[in-house]
Structure formats: structure tokens, C-alpha cells
Amino acid sequence: MEALIVPAEPRFAPAKVNLALHVVGRRPDGYHRLESLVVFDSDAGDTITARALADDESDRLTIDGRFARRVPMGGENIVLKAAALARTELKRFGLDLPPLDIGLSKHLPVAAGIGGGSADAAALLALVSSVAPPEARRAMAEACVHLGADVPMCLVGRPALVTGIGEEVTPIATMPRLSMLLVNPGRAVETPAVFRMLARPDNPPMTAAPAAGFDDVDALVAFLAESRNDLALAAGSIAPEIEAVRSRLIAAGAIFARMSGSGATVFGLFDDHKSLAEAARMIAAEEPGWWLSHPGQATQRNRP
Numbered sequence: 001m002e003a004l005i006v007p008a009e010p011r012f013a014p015a016k017v018n019l020a021l022h023v024v025g026r027r028p029d030g031y032h033r034l035e036s037l038v039v040f041d042s043d044a045g046d047t048i049t050a051r052a053l054a055d056d057e058s059d060r061l062t063i064d065g066r067f068a069r070r071v072p073m074g075g076e077n078i079v080l081k082a083a084a085l086a087r088t089e090l091k092r093f094g095l096d097l098p099p100l101d102i103g104l105s106k107h108l109p110v111a112a113g114i115g116g117g118s119a120d121a122a123a124l125l126a127l128v129s130s131v132a133p134p135e136a137r138r139a140m141a142e143a144c145v146h147l148g149a150d151v152p153m154c155l156v157g158r159p160a161l162v163t164g165i166g167e168e169v170t171p172i173a174t175m176p177r178l179s180m181l182l183v184n185p186g187r188a189v190e191t192p193a194v195f196r197m198l199a200r201p202d203n204p205p206m207t208a209a210p211a212a213g214f215d216d217v218d219a220l221v222a223f224l225a226e227s228r229n230d231l232a233l234a235a236g237s238i239a240p241e242i243e244a245v246r247s248r249l250i251a252a253g254a255i256f257a258r259m260s261g262s263g264a265t266v267f268g269l270f271d272d273h274k275s276l277a278e279a280a281r282m283i284a285a286e287e288p289g290w291w292l293s294h295p296g297q298a299t300q301r302n303r304p
């Protein structure tokens with residue numbers, strides 16, 4: 001079998017942000033059917049590296065970074081599961097993925113509604129995919145939803161409309177550059193718990209997004225004003241801090257703020273980078289326990 005040579009360069013795993021998230025039904029297996037508009041934050045994210053080990057070794061994972069201690073370790077770790085999935089899929093095409101020494105720098109909060117583990121798993125798959133033939137790449141992209149419903153969108157990694165339980169990802173051609181601040185109140189929120197609290201699974205669908213995408217932030221905000229995050233109420237009943245974060249972002253000048261995913265992270269959109277930086281400085285000073293995607297203080301940086 002031919003051995004794959006995994007690139008040595010680190011892979012950035014950006015935060016995933018659900019600008020809108022409608023829950024429109026439930027499948028017989030209990031998973032919910034979603035309609036979501038997602039973007040990725042080019043400044044906030046984790047980093048993944050991979051290095052081949054000798055054939056008689058096993059995959060291993062080393063984690064550092066601010067949130068390293070919050071990451072579940074061992075075989076249940078989603079990054080190790082992603083490596084195993086990649087190996088299985090590649091084998092079908094006569095390719096051998098050597099045992100890997102994987103490094104994860106965990107800068108994003110865990111159980112926060114911004115991808116987290118899914119982003120990391122997708123980054124590992126993207127590393128492997130970058131040196132895999134197209135048919136193996138497609139097989140990995142199709143199989144990766146079994147790792148988690150957010151993995152396919154994180155693997156695409158571009159602004160997109162997402163449907164199904166997360167496996168149908170349609171990239172959006174035009175999306176304005178966003179001045180977006182992510183704020184998390186330091187409270188982990190478990191996704192299954194939020195879905196369990198959901199009052200109803202069959203909410204109205206999202207208004208069709210313009211086929212060409214959004215020319216400017218005003219057009220995007222007008223669209224967002226007509227949409228929702230259907231998980232916000234359920235998440236808010238588990239973590240009331242979420243509404244406090246949202247109000248704080250609006251008070252600090254955000255033109256729009258909403259919870260992402262199943263929370264507790266809230267995104268705020270700003271007119272420009274200057275007003276974002278000003279808001280970040282104010283919020284960081286007042287709420288030192290909150291995580292911000294932008295360096296409110298000079299010492300806080302997310303990107304290596």
C-alpha cells in the first residue's frame with residue numbers, strides 16, 4: 001500500500017459562526033433538520049499539526065493553548081476519531097495513513113457553539129485531504145458527518161448555506177468582510193442538552209438567501225433581521241448569561257448580535273474594525289472572565 005505523506009505545515013481551524021440557525025424538523029433517528037447561514041472567523045481558531053510516526057506506533061494527541069485542559073482526551077477525542085476515519089477511507093483507495101503525532105493548540109472555548117472539536121476534526125481531515133487524490137477526498141468529505149454534524153461545514157470552511165443535519169453545504173459566492181466579535185461568558189453548554197430543551201422541532205424555514213450572496217453588510221443585516229437562531233431560547237434557559245452577553249454587545253455598539261450554534265458564544269457585527277476594537281476593550285475590562293475573539297487586552301491573542 002502506498003503511504004501518504006502528511007504536510008508538516010500547521011492547519012488553522014477557524015471558529016464556525018451560525019449567523020442564522022433554523023430548526024425545521026426532526027428525523028426519525030432524533031437528529032434535527034437545520035437551515036443555517038454559516039461563516040468562519042479568520043482571526044479566531046485552533047491550530048492542528050500532524051507528523052508521521054513509525055509504523056508500530058499509534059496515533060497520539062498533544063494539546064496546548066488556553067483551553068487545553070477542557071478538551072476530552074483519549075480515544076473519544078474527535079481529532080483522533082477523524083484520523084481513524086481518514087485512515088479507513090484512504091485504505092479503500094489503496095492508501096496508507098501512517099500513525100500520527102497530532103498537535104492541537106486549543107484557543108477556542110470548548111462546548112461554545114463555534115465549532116470547536118468539529119473545527120479541529122475538519123482541520124485534520126483537510127491536512128490529509130490536501131495530499132489525497134480527489135476520490136479519497138470526496139469519500140472523507142462524505143463520511144465526516146459521522147464525526148459530528150458540524151464537521152462537513154467546517155471542512156468546506158467558507159461562507160455557506162447548510163441544510164440536512166449539517167451535511168448539505170452550499171458555499172455562498174459573495175459575502176462582505178465582517179467586523180465580527182465573538183464573546184463567550186465562560187460557561188460550557190452541551191449541545192444535546194440544548195436540543196432536549198427545544199420547545200418544538202418544526203419551526204418556520206429561513207427566507208431564501210439571495211443566490212448571489214450579500215453585497216454589503218446592510219444587505220446581510222437586513223436578511224439576519226428576518227431570521228432566527230431557534231436554539232437561543234433553549235440555550236438561554238440553561239445559561240441565562242447568553243442574553244447578558246448579547247445585550248452587552250448591543251450596548252457596546254454592535255449593529256447586530258445573536259448566539260451562534262447551541263451557545264453560549266454570541267457574535268456581534270460592527271460597522272468597522274475601530275468600533276469593534278473599542279467594544280472589545282470595554283467588554284474585556286468589565287468582564288475579565290469572558291472570552292473574546294479580539295484582543296481586548298494587549299495580552300490576549302488567538303492566532304499563533
Ligand code: C5P
Binds near residue numbers: 031032147149164
Ligand atoms: O453531531 P454532533 O455530535 O455535533 O451532535 C451532538 C448532539 O446534538 C446530537 O447527539 C443530537 O442530540 C444533537 N443534534 C441534533 N441535530 C443536529 C445536530 C445535533 O439533534 N442537526
